[in-house]
Amino acid sequence: xxxxxxxxxxxxxxxxxxxxxxxxxxxxxxxxxxxxxxxxxxxxxxxxxxxxxxxxxxxxxxxxxxxxxxxxxxxxxxxxxxxxxxxxxxxxxxxxxxxxxxxxxxxxxxxxxxxxxxxxxxxxxxxxxxxxxxxxxxxxxxxxxxxxxxxxxxxxxxxxxxxxxxxxxxxxxxxxxxxxxxxxxxxxxxxxxxxxxxxxxxxxxxxxxxxxxxxxxxxxxxxxxxxxxxxxxxxxxxxxxxxxxxxxxxxxxxxxxxxxxxxxxxxxxxxxxxxxxxxxxxxxxxxxxxxxxxxxxxxxxxxxxxxxxxxxxxxxxxxxxxxxxxxxxxxxxxxxxxxxxxxxxxxx
Numbered sequence: 001x002x003x004x005x006x007x008x009x010x011x012x013x014x015x016x017x018x019x020x021x022x023x024x025x026x027x028x029x030x031x032x033x034x035x036x037x038x039x040x041x042x043x044x045x046x047x048x049x050x051x052x053x054x055x056x057x058x059x060x061x062x063x064x065x066x067x068x069x070x071x072x073x074x075x076x077x078x079x080x081x082x083x084x085x086x087x088x089x090x091x092x093x094x095x096x097x098x099x100x101x102x103x104x105x106x107x108x109x110x111x112x113x114x115x116x117x118x119x120x121x122x123x124x125x126x127x128x129x130x131x132x133x134x135x136x137x138x139x140x141x142x143x144x145x146x147x148x149x150x151x152x153x154x155x156x157x158x159x160x161x162x163x164x165x166x167x168x169x170x171x172x173x174x175x176x177x178x179x180x181x182x183x184x185x186x187x188x189x190x191x192x193x194x195x196x197x198x199x200x201x202x203x204x205x206x207x208x209x210x211x212x213x214x215x216x217x218x219x220x221x222x223x224x225x226x227x228x229x230x231x232x233x234x235x236x237x238x239x240x241x242x243x244x245x246x247x248x249x250x251x252x253x254x255x256x257x258x259x260x261x262x263x264x265x266x267x268x269x270x271x272x273x274x275x276x277x278x279x280x281x282x283x284x285x286x287x288x289x290x291x292x293x294x295x296x297x298x299x300x301x302x303x304x305x306x307x308x309x310x311x312x313x314x315x316x317x318x319x320x321x322x323x324x325x326x327x328x329x330x331x332x333x334x335x336x337x338x339x340x341x342x343x344x345x346x347x348x
Contacts, residue, residue: 001095003313011305012334017143017170017283018197019252019325022241029240034233042220044235050242051208055191056184063209063219064235066227068169071192071207073099074219074226075165076135079190080105085132087125087162091118091285091314093143096167100137108133114287114319117276118145122156133162140182141170144314144321146281151179158188165190172198174280175253183210190215195241197282199248200325205231206238256282259324259331266335272342282325285311291345293320299344304337 008015065071082104110128166182183191194207275286311319
């Protein structure tokens with residue numbers, strides 16, 4: 001996170017993982033729709049109902065949280081005690097590791113392999129489970145690769161034994177190909193998500209957890225330590241935004257379809273990069289076949305005013321992540337500059 005907040009900014013920023021921010025003026029919000037304070041205790045009822053409808057569950061299974069990262073932390077802190085074993089995919093989003101470490105969990109890993117397109121393999125997960133494993137953690141869509149796991153795969157992981165946390169913050173970027181949410185597959189699943197990555201509504205901090213009711217209640221009580229009274233204006237604006245998601249989704253899909261064509265055309269032109277051609281999601285995770293990613297990223301930033309995310313932040317130093325959620329013109333120019341940086345490296 002320090003790198004993302006302090007060093008990722010550039011004239012051509014390909015380091016972001018979500019879509020471009022949606023503007024308040026593009027939502028049907030009037031000043032009378034907002035209020036500074038209101039009846040929000042263990043959830044603001046209109047938001048609870050809107051989130052429950054969006055997730056396909058009853059409101060007593062919804063825990064509102066300040067973004068997916070807080071949702072993940074609340075889930076870990078409720079489910080795990082110091083020393084409990086949690087099995088987390090590799091590679092993964094660094095904050096999942098950091099959150100599990102912060103609650104004192106013992107972290108074990110299972111691989112999602114580049115050679116397999118970072119596919120989620122239930123047999124690999126099962127081989128990594130031990131009698132001490134209390135929780136399995138996966139993301140669908142996968143961060144950083146945008147690899148997709150279908151319903152049968154997620155079900156199979158749920159049948160292994162331990163509870164399963166599925167971070168679904170990117171799942172809606174699969175659009176009609178998205179499987180049923182893991183939240184609908186049984187009480188062994190805990191799902192986290194938000195309006196941040198796919199919908200460009202990061203500033204609302206509208207995240208949530210879906211869990212069976214008793215577990216949800218425990219998470220609400222834990223959240224009293226961190227956010228006993230949420231920002232009520234954001235809650236009200238979130239209710240309005242959720243009603244607009246079909247319109248926003250159509251806009252996002254057109255953007256990502258266009259940008260993915262640009263990305264794949266670039267990848268097809270670069271023999272020194274190897275990346276699965278994933279047909280959905282907001283990111284790609286190419287492997288650099290020759291040279292140093294660290295050197296590439298330094299050169300790209302210093303000479304070409306462009307950033308990508310170094311793979312070291314996903315424990316894969318020969319990879320880097322590209323985000324395609326911005327406008328098409330800066331993406332195309334940023335990729336052109338990435339190509340120039342690659343040419344410089346190959347010549348030297």
